[in-house]
Amino acid sequence: MLKRIDLTRDYRAHQEEYLDAIRKVCEETAFSGGKYADLFDQEFAAYCNMPYAAGVNNGTTALHCAMLALGIGEGDEVIVPANTYIATAWGVSYTGATPVFVDCTADTWEIDPDKIEEKITEKTRAIIGVHLYGQPFEVNRVKAIARKHNLYVVEDCAQSHGALYEGKIAGSLVDMGCFSFYPGKNLYAFGEGGSVTCHKKEHYDAITVLKNQGCQTRYYHDVIGYNYRLEGIQGAVLSVSLKYLPEWTRRRQEIGERYIREITNPLFTMQAHPENTTPVYHLFVVTVEDPEHFLAYMAEREIECNRHYPVPCHLQKAYAHLGYQEGDCPNAEYLASHCATLPLFPEMTEEEVELVIKACNEYKGE
Ligand SMILES: *Cc1c(COP(=O)(O)O)cnc(C)c1O
Numbered sequence: 001m002l003k004r005i006d007l008t009r010d011y012r013a014h015q016e017e018y019l020d021a022i023r024k025v026c027e028e029t030a031f032s033g034g035k036y037a038d039l040f041d042q043e044f045a046a047y048c049n050m051p052y053a054a055g056v057n058n059g060t061t062a063l064h065c066a067m068l069a070l071g072i073g074e075g076d077e078v079i080v081p082a083n084t085y086i087a088t089a090w091g092v093s094y095t096g097a098t099p100v101f102v103d104c105t106a107d108t109w110e111i112d113p114d115k116i117e118e119k120i121t122e123k124t125r126a127i128i129g130v131h132l133y134g135q136p137f138e139v140n141r142v143k144a145i146a147r148k149h150n151l152y153v154v155e156d157c158a159q160s161h162g163a164l165y166e167g168k169i170a171g172s173l174v175d176m177g178c179f180s181f182y183p184g185k186n187l188y189a190f191g192e193g194g195s196v197t198c199h200k201k202e203h204y205d206a207i208t209v210l211k212n213q214g215c216q217t218r219y220y221h222d223v224i225g226y227n228y229r230l231e232g233i234q235g236a237v238l239s240v241s242l243k244y245l246p247e248w249t250r251r252r253q254e255i256g257e258r259y260i261r262e263i264t265n266p267l268f269t270m271q272a273h274p275e276n277t278t279p280v281y282h283l284f285v286v287t288v289e290d291p292e293h294f295l296a297y298m299a300e301r302e303i304e305c306n307r308h309y310p311v312p313c314h315l316q317k318a319y320a321h322l323g324y325q326e327g328d329c330p331n332a333e334y335l336a337s338h339c340a341t342l343p344l345f346p347e348m349t350e351e352e353v354e355l356v357i358k359a360c361n362e363y364k365g366e
Contacts, residue, residue: 009347021236030232037235048171050197052204055230059158059180062194063091069206079127081111083332101314103329107272110137126152131160134282161186162249164278171197189234248346256281287338
């Protein structure tokens, strides 16, 4: 069975290096935050071409910290795309603010700038854009709307490490970037991890205090804080992986571009990739009439596929109290009911890539 993603191959290829890095942390007992977490923060900030990166314990808390550092809380509203992993909205909800869901475009599947302004009220404080599946959203148009209405913009970069928008790297494009290093993301920890990139020292300082139990000086708590620190072992592992990220990204792009060129079956629709973007193919999602039928067909051919994501955020039970109805975000709803994700990870062999292409091209639907 070809898995949708197989992390064992990376581990096997770089086992010694990873274990050496972990051993060092153990020998120095630099387990929570500490030297290796800090070192990774510096390397990751440099990678993102940013002055600051604050490592945290996952991508969801990265989003929570970003909202808190911008002063967002009870009574505020934050614009969020309807089609994203639910954690984009969690960070907003944790502060007591309300996520306001906006539909995506029919072709890029990214937040639709034409549908943002109608959702802005006097309570709106920020827009979170998501570079979904590794494809940057329309940053310039979203920034122009934010400027006009005096809003912050945060980019959810959990799927877009290294993606470019007009030559600039994800994480550097707006006020703050939120990253996840969950296993399976383009850059991943051996457990959980995340980071917030920012331009302003005041934002970085606020997040550093928040993630560290609300203190600057140990045992003196200035604000109600959280235990959101990045673990030392994760920092050390991420420093090893970060060296390979450019290589992994190139390979993801090679495979993604091959799928685009060689999967010619008209039963599939692919994500549109605008000229001014360089996607990093975190997930290769297609739409197809009956995704469950397609997944079963692929499984018969020993190819594992899955779905990102079967339910859009505005129709999740957790947000039923917000009162959204089916039909509120038609493009996101179409995507949710038709999406299927093909295998794509850097260690795939050419034979495996060809197997996927052939299976897709021979698919006849029902
Ligand atoms: C993975 C992901 C998150 C959450 O990250 P975790 O590290 O799993 O908490 C947030 N947003 C998006 C778009 C994601 O894909």
